[in-house]
Amino acid sequence: MNAPSLPHLASGKVRELYGVGDDALLLVATDRVSVFDVVLPDLIPDKGRVLTALSHFWFTHTAGIAPNHLISCDPSDFPPTAGDVGGRATLALAAEPIRLECVVRGYLFGAAWSEYEASGTVGGRRLPAEIGRAHV
Numbered sequence: 027m028n029a030p031s032l033p034h035l036a037s038g039k040v041r042e043l044y045g046v047g048d049d050a051l052l053l054v055a056t057d058r059v060s061v062f063d064v065v066l067p068d069l070i071p072d073k074g075r076v077l078t079a080l081s082h083f084w085f086t087h088t089a090g091i092a093p094n095h096l097i098s099c100d101p102s103d104f105p106p107t108a109g110d111v112g113g114r115a116t117l118a119l120a121a122e123p124i125r126l127e128c129v130v131r132g133y134l135f136g137a138a139w140s141e142y143e144a145s146g147t148v149g150g151r152r153l154p155a156e157i158g159r160a161h162v
Contacts, residue, residue, distance in 0.1 A: 028109040028110040028111075029042075029109055030044050030052060030054070030107060030108045030109040030111060031107040031109060032044035032045060032046060032052060032105065032107055032108065033045040035051070039058065039060035039063070039065055040055060040056055040058045040060055040065075040073075040074075040077070041053050041054060041055050041056065042054045042056060044108075045120075046104075046105055046117065048120075049119060049120050050097060050117060050118065050119060050120055051117075051118050051119075051120050052104065052105075052108055052111070052115055052116070052117055052118075053115065053116045053118055054074070054111050054114055054115045055073070055074035055075070055077040055078045055114045055115070055116075056069075056073075056074050056114075057069040057070050057071060057072065057073040057074050058073075059073070074113075074114035075113045075114050077114075078099060078113060078114050078115065078116060079113075081099075081116060082096070082099040082116065095118040095119040095121055096116065096118055096119075097116075097117040097118055097119060098116075098117045099115070099116050099117070101113075101115070103117055104117055134148065
């Protein structure tokens with residue numbers, strides 16, 4: 027992959043962020059692997075392409091539910107200085123980030139499971155009874 031000749035704004039755990047004018051960003055998904063906030067030395071070939079395809083699918087299919095930042099994943103819509111990032115980049119509207127991390131698991135464990143067993147709540151919020159039965 028040839029790096030874009032655009033202003034490099036930031037490096038994340040698995041993405042590189044470039045400025046495109048005043049109101050757009052080019053998000054380039056790499057093949058880096060991050061586990062518990064540690065970037066591992068080995069890469070997964072084409073991981074960036076898979077992440078971009080998944081993101082594009084969901085942003086497109088949920089656009090009627092909630093607005094999002096997606097402009098395009100089509101390289102012909104990228105600036106000429108974007109480099110060879112086709113299939114692994116998203117052109118997006120610039121926005122102020124909201125620092126939030128969400129971890130999704132198919133089960134409860136640790137303190138969350140202990141609280142749920144004792145009171146049917148997690149973080150003080152009542153959960154459906156099916157959750158406990160599905161994962162015992």
